[in-house]
Amino acid sequence: MSLKIQNSISGTKDEFKPIHEGRIGMYVCGPTVYSDVHIGNCRTFVSFDVIYRYLMYLGYKVRYVRNITDVGHLEGDVDTNAEDKISKKARLEQVEPMEVVQRYTNGFHDIMRRFNTLEPSIEPRATGHILEQIEMVQEILKRGYGYEANGSVYFDTHKLLKEADIYGKLSGRKVEDLLVETRDLKNQDEKRHPSDFAIWIKADDRHLLRWNAPWSDGFPGWHLECSVMSTKYLGDRFDIHGGGNDLKFPHHENEIAQNYGSCGKTPANYWIHSNMLLLNGKKMSKSDGNHVTPVELFTGDSEHISKAYSPMIVRFFFLQAHYGSTLDLNDTSLQAAEKGYQRLMDAYKTLQELSSSVKESNHSLAGELENGIKAAFEEMNDDFNTPKALARLFELIPTINKLADGQLNPDDAGQKALDVVKKGFEDLLFVVFGLLRENENADNHMVQLDGLMQLVIEMRQQARENKDWPTSDKIRDTLNEIKIDLKDGKEGTTWTIK
Numbered sequence: 075m076s077l078k079i080q081n082s083i084s085g086t087k088d089e090f091k092p093i094h095e096g097r098i099g100m101y102v103c104g105p106t107v108y109s110d111v112h113i114g115n116c117r118t119f120v121s122f123d124v125i126y127r128y129l130m131y132l133g134y135k136v137r138y139v140r141n142i143t144d145v146g147h148l149e150g151d152v153d154t155n156a157e158d159k160i161s162k163k164a165r166l167e168q169v170e171p172m173e174v175v176q177r178y179t180n181g182f183h184d185i186m187r188r189f190n191t192l193e194p195s196i197e198p199r200a201t202g203h204i205l206e207q208i209e210m211v212q213e214i215l216k217r218g219y220g221y222e223a224n225g226s227v228y229f230d231t232h233k234l235l236k237e238a239d240i241y242g243k244l245s246g247r248k249v250e251d252l253l254v255e256t257r258d259l260k261n262q263d264e265k266r267h268p269s270d271f272a273i274w275i276k277a278d279d280r281h282l283l284r285w286n287a288p289w290s291d292g293f294p295g296w297h298l299e300c301s302v303m304s305t306k307y308l309g310d311r312f313d314i315h316g317g318g319n320d321l322k323f324p325h326h327e328n329e330i331a332q333n334y335g336s337c338g339k340t341p342a343n344y345w346i347h348s349n350m351l352l353l354n355g356k357k358m359s360k361s362d363g364n365h366v367t368p369v370e371l372f373t374g375d376s377e378h379i380s381k382a383y384s385p386m387i388v389r390f391f392f393l394q395a396h397y398g399s400t401l402d403l404n405d406t407s408l409q410a411a412e413k414g415y416q417r418l419m420d421a422y423k424t425l426q427e428l429s430s431s432v433k434e435s436n437h438s439l440a441g442e443l444e445n446g447i448k449a450a451f452e453e454m455n456d457d458f459n460t461p462k463a464l465a466r467l468f469e470l471i472p473t474i475n476k477l478a479d480g481q482l483n484p485d486d487a488g489q490k491a492l493d494v495v496k497k498g499f500e501d502l503l504f505v506v507f508g509l510l511r512e513n514e515n516a517d518n519h520m521v522q523l524d525g526l527m528q529l530v531i532e533m534r535q536q537a538r539e540n541k542d543w544p545t546s547d548k549i550r551d552t553l554n555e556i557k558i559d560l561k562d563g564k565e566g567t568t569w570t571i572k
Contacts, residue, residue: 079458231271446495
């Protein structure tokens with residue numbers, strides 16, 4: 075069965091055909107590192123980790139590029155009259171912007187490791203590609219798809235809409251709606267059309283991150299970085315572009331516009347979008363208190379859950395819904411995921427313990443077992459359908475248990491079928507789904523360590539409140555000696571292992 079992908083650009087489930095046989099280029103929009111990574115973003119990155127793993131399992135050589143946004147992402151995601159999120163955080167905390175970037179990039183990597191995600195092939199930063207972004211702006215201007223106004227440069231969407239039927243296709247927005255797209259901006263009069271968007275922004279006095287460009291002392295628009303970094307490392311046309319549903323418009327639509335405006339090509343053949351993670355049936359919101367962090371899930375320190383859940387339980391929970399469907403995070407579902415995870419691991423352990431000296435068999439039971447594993451992989455070929463693939467594995471568990479307790483004769487299953495099932499469980503659970511056996515990972519220890527660290531942080535905070543500086547310094551210095559780094563910020567103290 076060939077691999078099929080729900081392609082956002084076509085709106086259909088398309089058979090996957092790579093541009094270069096045996097090789098795949100995949101770009102996924104990474105985090106903006108101005109705060110701790112959102113659990114909803116974690117779901118997205120775990121989803122693409124599974125996709126990455128499965129493509130490699132199929133035998134493809136995959137170049138996976140996932141960026142770090144460390145400049146240009148404005149408060150409210152507007153084009154002008156707004157402050158860069160990282161600059162704002164740095165100004166409020168009175169630190170250098172790159173201190174903010176480093177702290178939250180380290181934190182992001184720590185969480186990704188705990189979720190057992192594979193590192194991307196390349197993880198470029200926006201600030202490391204400013205020259206290339208300036209060059210793309212120049213190319214867009216040269217080809218007539220951009221214009222300069224008071225030191226800022228805008229993309230001319232009206233020209234693109236007249237010349238190519240591509241803008242709005244990904245998000246399904248109508249041309250008429252795009253033409254009147256507007257935002258409440260003081261600099262709106264700089265634009266020729268309300269739908270035009272900034273690709274270079276003249277910096278005002280607030281902006282700490284700024285570069286000298288031909289048009290002004292400023293910084294690139296948020297959308298520009300992904301156009302530049304995806305094509306730099308994957309070429310003008312590559313296989314897969316991914317990200318969250320919330321990025322379809324304006325981010326991904328504007329990427330497509332920029333790529334076409336600079337080289338006459340749209341970037342990717344297949345666009346994959348993950349859906350939203352809800353909390354107790356509602357969109358997550360810090361202001362409403364409907365919010366939980368990854369660390370709170372791991373420690374149980376949240377009013378929304380009754381206990382701590384290891385990263386593998388949360389990862390398994392993510393896999394129980396298709397990446398393109400919404401998923402509701404709640405205590406009941408997490409408890410069910412914990413039981414389901416343990417049931418699968420117990421089944422795998424049972425497979426390992428079954429006799430390895432059974433006879434070969436032509437019994438129908440052998441075919442039933444082999445077909446069950448084959449069906450699980452067929453579900454993965456159908457747009458990476460992890461919940462249905464898991465369901466196929468769960469369907470095999472009663473038979474596995476009956477073989478183990480003697481209700482069914484292992485000789486009827488046959489050694490070949492048992493080996494196929496065992497290999498199928500191994501490949502899906504550990505290679506493709508990226509799960510870890512509890513006795514082979516440090517999830518439980520990390521939960522315990524985090525609880526201990528929270529106690530240490532509280533003791534240090536109490537010492538500081540009592541002006542007991544020697545004790546406070548001793549805690550910090552001792553932790554530093556054993557490669558544990560404390561970071562004090564406005565939102566509290568965090569810790570990472572160096």
